[in-house]
Amino acid sequence: GIRASELAMDKHKSSEVFTKINLNYPNTILSSLKEIKNEDLMDYPYVLKPRNEGSSVGVGIIKNENDKKKYVDQNKERDEILIQEFIEGKEIQVAVYGDNKTGSIEIDPKNEFYDYESKYFDNGQTKHIIPPRIAVQQMDFVEKLALEAHNALGCKGISRTDFILEKKSEIFYILEVNTQPGMTPTSLVPEIAKSKGTDFDELINWILNDASTNR
Numbered sequence: 128g129i130r131a132s133e134l135a136m137d138k139h140k141s142s143e144v145f146t147k148i149n150l151n152y153p154n155t156i157l158s159s160l161k162e163i164k165n166e167d168l169m170d171y172p173y174v175l176k177p178r179n180e181g182s183s184v185g186v187g188i189i190k191n192e193n194d195k196k197k198y199v200d201q202n203k204e205r206d207e208i209l210i211q212e213f214i215e216g217k218e219i220q221v222a223v224y225g226d227n228k229t230g231s232i233e234i235d236p237k238n239e240f241y242d243y244e245s246k247y248f249d250n251g252q253t254k255h256i257i258p259p260r261i262a263v264q265q266m267d268f269v270e271k272l273a274l275e276a277h278n279a280l281g282c283k284g285i286s287r288t289d290f291i292l293e294k295k296s297e298i299f300y301i302l303e304v305n306t307q308p309g310m311t312p313t314s315l316v317p318e319i320a321k322s323k324g325t326d327f328d329e330l331i332n333w334i335l336n337d338a339s340t341n342r
Contacts, residue, residue, distance in 0.1 A: 131281040132306040137179045138209055148279050150272060150301045154212040164199050174211040216294040219259050221273035222319040224285045229270035230319035233259035257322045269299050276304050284337050287316050
């Protein structure tokens with residue numbers, strides 16, 4: 128629905144929902160390019176990302192002053208920016224479809240993280256690993272977390288939630304929920320569905336039928 132998508136797209140508002148239901152979320156500051164340019168509000172490394180854009184557009188890992196300057200120069204048209212603690216670890220993405228069906232995938236990107244280039248111009252260099260290389264108990268747990276986030280935002284139909292499994296602590300940190308995830312035959316949700324025995328045409332038909340009855 129509109130409200131769920133509005134909440135999910137706004138990474139500041141959605142983070143408030145996640146923390147309210149006790150999901151681990153990286154330390155984050157809502158700021159602006161002007162503030163970022165003048166001072167560092169967080170120790171390096173940290174992540175800069177737009178408050179409400181998708182496909183990892185405008186996301187950068189900032190490791191030093193030169194990285195920050197480059198980011199500011201390339202993103203002058205943006206205003207509100209999130210400064211986020213950098214969490215090192217495996218990228219685990221979970222699909223939720225229907226009331227309780229879930230599945231997960233591990234992303235081993237060609238670049239530092241699963242950025243725009245890795246998503247759309249990858250030529251097979253990013254690895255999509257099903258099932259993720261984590262313990263079965265961890266997989267069950269992160270899929271449960273994704274379902275909690277899906278429901279907390281009021282999502283229906285299909286969503287995809289992005290997590291980082293922190294390398295040292297092995298704590299799952301939620302990053303965001305996508306209410307309109309990629310839906311080509313090579314996108315992550317169709318890949319996950321296929322691993323569960325649902326082919327692309329069946330998935331699309333399910334989405335259409337489900338949407339027609341969701342009010």
